[in-house]
Amino acid sequence: MANTETPKEYGLTELPPEPKPVPSCKICLGFSVRRGNARSRGDYSGVSDANVEMRRHQRGAHPEDRL
Numbered sequence: 001m002a003n004t005e006t007p008k009e010y011g012l013t014e015l016p017p018e019p020k021p022v023p024s025c026k027i028c029l030g031f032s033v034r035r036g037n038a039r040s041r042g043d044y045s046g047v048s049d050a051n052v053e054m055r056r057h058q059r060g061a062h063p064e065d066r067l
């Protein structure tokens with residue numbers, strides 16, 4: 001009954017593709033750098049936050065570049 005907290009299977013198979021920084025956009029680049037830093041210290045929630053924010057930014061700023 002205390003077993004609901006860690007879904008271990010969640011991970012490698014169904015990750016959505018990460019957003020890519022749009023070339024020449026410094027805001028995208030900032031998210032990309034932040035994501036790289038977070039990943040390099042093993043901060044996966046930081047990686048995921050950066051992805052969410054990059055997507056949100058891209059939806060507003062680069063609607064035509066969205067993949």
Ligand SMILES: [Zn+2]
Pocket residue numbers: 022025026027028029057058061062
């Ligand atoms: Zn951008």
